[in-house]
Amino acid sequence: MFIVSSAKIRSRIKDQLTKDYPDIQWQFCQNIEEATPYLPEADILLTYGEDLKPESIQVATNLKWIHVLSAGLDKMPFQAIKERNMLVTNARGIHxxxxxxxxxxxxxxxxxxxxxxxxxxxxxxxxxxxxxxxxxxxxxxxxxxxxxxxxxxxxxxxxxxxxxxxxxxxxxxxxxxxxxxxxxxxxxxxxxxxxxxxxxxxxxxxxxxxxxxxxxxxxxxxxxxxxxxxxxxxxxxxxxxxxxxxxxxxxxxxxxxxxxxxxxxxxxxxxxxTPHISGITPQYQDRAFEQFLSNLRVYRTGEGNYMNKIDVNRGY
Structure with a gap:
């Protein structure tokens, strides 16, 4: 399994992920431009949801699941995602x-x-x-x-x-x-x-x-x-x-x-x-990854229900 992140992740969290999941190949990038060369092989993409374009979905030929590390889905290319029948989840509730x-x-x-x-x-x-x-x-x-x-x-x-x-x-x-x-x-x-x-x-x-x-x-x-x-x-x-x-x-x-x-x-x-800061605290990424790892267990085992599964037709 190959997981690519286009979101900036704290070093502490990256180290913990690679330690706890040694059987998963991780690629941590700073932005979608840096992540793009890895998208064709990625099974899962972690993103904040503001960087994806339809072209990103087109090149990600192996991509099955997009997890958005925020609640906002305003800029997601849902039409392209819907055509590929991808799973989309987000971090609703952590705010x-x-x-x-x-x-x-x-x-x-x-x-x-x-x-x-x-x-x-x-x-x-x-x-x-x-x-x-x-x-x-x-x-x-x-x-x-x-x-x-x-x-x-x-x-x-x-x-x-x-x-x-x-x-x-x-x-x-x-x-x-x-x-x-x-x-x-x-x-x-x-x-x-x-x-x-x-x-x-x-x-x-x-x-x-x-x-x-x-x-x-x-x-x-x-x-x-x-x-x-x-x-x-x-x-x-x-x-x-x-x-x-x-x-x-x-x-x-x-x-x-x-x-x-x-x-x-x-x-x-x-x-x-105020400059769109009401949901920002140092605990943000920890809470976001608690949700992602819960969904990852469902993804790998096929047991249980996904948290915050998005209806791609509605966009939320």
């Missing part, structure tokens, strides 16, 4: 701890006015009239009640918040007081104090949230996007923020990344911009 903690952190930053407090410290201003709010008793709505959304809800319950989740079916999900279908979005918007989007990039979610949605929200409400920037009409959001339709927006993902230097979002006082 739930860091992304949930990021969400709680940002909610606290806004409610406790931490940005202003930091500015006052730099300017040596002693101002005890800085407005403070609480998370206690507030309502959070999460678009995407999967693993990440459920962890956000679990942590929110520690602050005694009401939790409402949104998924395709409307079926109950862990740690949510209520769940609803996306078709019920309008009624959700009017109720929440915090709206968090964990939605992936799909045809169904493209620019799902428009200016009129933010206009329906309460003026003190906060929007947090940690899913994909394409789920929001960014121009409509900018207009809504200029008109103070909601109090604050926290954006970890954008329509275009990196966010262009001339974007007005950088300088808007009621917007917090």
């Amino acid at each position: 739930q701890v860091p992304m949930a903690e990021y969400t709680i952190g940002m909610m606290l930053q806004v409610t406790r006015n931490l940005a202003l407090i930091h500015e006052n410290q730099k300017d040596k201003v002693w101002n005890r009239r800085v407005k403070m709010e609480e998370l206690h008793g507030k309502t959070i709505g999460v678009l995407g009640a999967g693993a990440i959304g459920s962890e956000i809800a679990r942590l929110s319950k520690a602050f005694r918040m009401k939790t409402i989740g949104v998924n395709r079916s409307g079926n109950p999900a862990d740690h949510f007081d209520e769940t609803m279908k996306i078709s019920e979005l309008d009624s959700l918007l009017q109720e929440v104090d915090f709206l968090v989007s964990v939605l992936p990039r799909t045809k169904e979610t493209h620019q799902l949230l428009k200016k009129e949605h933010f206009e329906q929200m309460q003026e003190h409400a906060v929007f947090i996007n940690i899913g994909r920037g394409t789920t929001v009409d960014q121009d409509g959001l900018v207009e809504a923020m200029r008109e103070n339709q909601i109090a604050h927006a926290v954006l970890d993902v954008m329509e275009e990344e990196p966010l262009p230097e001339d974007s007005v979002l950088w300088e808007m006082e009621n917007v917090t911009v």
Whole structure:
């Protein structure tokens, strides 16, 4: 068996893999260009999913399985993959701890006015009239009640918040007081104090949230996007923020990344911009390889079920 990686893997993990699986031939590369000469013989490809092109699939004549070491599948050449009937799995679920903690952190930053407090410290201003709010008793709505959304809800319950989740079916999900279908979005918007989007990039979610949605929200409400920037009409959001339709927006993902230097979002006082880092921690690759090795056991033995098997027709 020949496994090729186009993703940069930590030396510690590479050493452990070659030690634990001496019967497997491993080829660790820094990028897809370096990996391309090895693709024709590869049985399995490890990738972050952003480097593959249809040409990569065409030359990988022996490739049977692609494991994506991230949750994002936006740039995967699914048409070429579908034609080859390849197995695709990803690392969905490993982001739930860091992304949930990021969400709680940002909610606290806004409610406790931490940005202003930091500015006052730099300017040596002693101002005890800085407005403070609480998370206690507030309502959070999460678009995407999967693993990440459920962890956000679990942590929110520690602050005694009401939790409402949104998924395709409307079926109950862990740690949510209520769940609803996306078709019920309008009624959700009017109720929440915090709206968090964990939605992936799909045809169904493209620019799902428009200016009129933010206009329906309460003026003190906060929007947090940690899913994909394409789920929001960014121009409509900018207009809504200029008109103070909601109090604050926290954006970890954008329509275009990196966010262009001339974007007005950088300088808007009621917007917090972070560079797509909500899921990044030192534990990332360890968690990703726990999932991969679980799937590798299934692949080699034919026993059990794959974690995070992707429907290549849907792209998720």
